[in-house]
Amino acid sequence: MKPFASTLLIPTGQLQPHSQHVTRRLSSMRGQYADLAAFERMLEQGDPLVYEVFENQVPSRPGELAHGTSVVHPGRVGDEYFMTKGHFHAVPDTAEVYHCLSGQGFMVLETAEGEWAAEEFVPGRIVYVPPFWAHRSVNAGDTDLVLFFAYPGNAGHDYRTIEERGFRKRLVEKNGAPTVVDNPHWGGGA
Amino acid sequence: MKPFASTLLIPTGQLQPHSQHVTRRLSSMRGQYADLAAFERMLEQGDPLVYEVFENQVPSRPGELAHGTSVVHPGRVGDEYFMTKGHFHAVPDTAEVYHCLSGQGFMVLETAEGEWAAEEFVPGRIVYVPPFWAHRSVNAGDTDLVLFFAYPGNAGHDYRTIEERGFRKRLVEKNGAPTVVDNPHWGGGA
Numbered sequence: 600m601k602p603f604a605s606t607l608l609i610p611t612g613q614l615q616p617h618s619q620h621v622t623r624r625l626s627s628m629r630g631q632y633a634d635l636a637a638f639e640r641m642l643e644q645g646d647p648l649v650y651e652v653f654e655n656q657v658p659s660r661p662g663e664l665a666h667g668t669s670v671v672h673p674g675r676v677g678d679e680y681f682m683t684k685g686h687f688h689a690v691p692d693t694a695e696v697y698h699c700l701s702g703q704g705f706m707v708l709e710t711a712e713g714e715w716a717a718e719e720f721v722p723g724r725i726v727y728v729p730p731f732w733a734h735r736s737v738n739a740g741d742t743d744l745v746l747f748f749a750y751p752g753n754a755g756h757d758y759r760t761i762e763e764r765g766f767r768k769r770l771v772e773k774n775g776a777p778t779v780v781d782n783p784h785w786g787g788g789a
Numbered sequence: 790m791k792p793f794a795s796t797l798l799i800p801t802g803q804l805q806p807h808s809q810h811v812t813r814r815l816s817s818m819r820g821q822y823a824d825l826a827a828f829e830r831m832l833e834q835g836d837p838l839v840y841e842v843f844e845n846q847v848p849s850r851p852g853e854l855a856h857g858t859s860v861v862h863p864g865r866v867g868d869e870y871f872m873t874k875g876h877f878h879a880v881p882d883t884a885e886v887y888h889c890l891s892g893q894g895f896m897v898l899e900t901a902e903g904e905w906a907a908e909e910f911v912p913g914r915i916v917y918v919p920p921f922w923a924h925r926s927v928n929a930g931d932t933d934l935v936l937f938f939a940y941p942g943n944a945g946h947d948y949r950t951i952e953e954r955g956f957r958k959r960l961v962e963k964n965g966a967p968t969v970v971d972n973p974h975w976g977g978g979a
Contacts, residue, residue: 751852
């Protein structure tokens with residue numbers, strides 16, 4: 600394999616070139632936002648793009664490093680900020696590192712054992728997601744949240760666990776400020 | 790292990806907080822710059838700081854991701870730009886990814902089998918160092934070259950191979966422009 604390069608454009612977060620571009624619209628996240636009525640109202644008016652991921656794929660081996668950008672667009676479903684689906688890694692004992700390049704928000708994290716954390720993103724902020732921690736990026740600002748990420752090539756994604764039970768904590772706007780609150784649907788009630 | 794965060798400051802490249810700060814002065818790179826007389830003259834006038842590395846250490850396991858910043862200061866030894874020592878990984882089948890945040894320069898790469906490459910760094914540029922490729926960062930500009938990097942926690946560093954034989958290619962200023970030339974000392978002649 601030869602060395603290769605790409606360019607991360609600011610403030611859009613586009614990666615040129617890239618081998619994969621994932622787009623996630625609101626309809627793909629049914630049950631993840633707590634305000635179900637606000638979710639359905641938004642869908643009736645269209646199906647907004649919530650986030651995008653640009654990635655340079657590498658061989659699926661432990662010593663390789665998948666890397667790219669995620670771009671979470673600004674918006675809210677009710678009082679809850681736009682966010683990524685969130686995932687564990689399919690190979691759970693693999694970490695991920697994120698570097699915030701533009702925008703502001705949070706990384707919300709939790710373990711299967713019930714620990715949770717919320718780390719703030721502002722430009723320059725680097726957040727380390729240790730092995731075994733599920734993680735979701737949340738845009739709490741008015742502009743795109745642009746993150747560079749890298750993770751082991753063999754890590755893979757487990758989205759289903761979060762789709763089925765959600766995260767314990769949600770990031771909502773309360774009195775004009777981002778606030779961590781409990782998820783009333785946690786455990787699969789949605 | 791809990792999630793943790795740090796902040797990468799631009800344009801200095803400082804990482805706050807960090808668990809490790811490596812400083813490399815010119816005297817630690819005897820034999821690596823081709824113009825031996827220019828090297829000795831520079832040393833007589835002091836021992837300039839060539840580059841620094843700020844790192845957040847993580848457990849030395851394959852699924853973890855060591856990460857931090859390297860800051861190569863501007864300067865030349867004769868016509869040859871300031872650069873890092875360069876290294877293979879001690880666990881050779883491990884990759885590394887670099888993201889240029891400020892400054893300009895090159896990543897010079899080579900394999901034990903004789904392949905080589907030079908990838909340009911400008912702000913936004915991401916360079917992928919595949920497994921088995923030695924790599925060295927070179928500052929070809931007038932300001933600090935600031936790079937964010939991530940590599941597997943178990944990779945380690947093999948500096949000795951490069952100390953003993955050098956890189957096949959050097960980055961020099963020729964007619965005012967950065968130029969790749971052969972290393973006359975390659976293989977251990979220095």
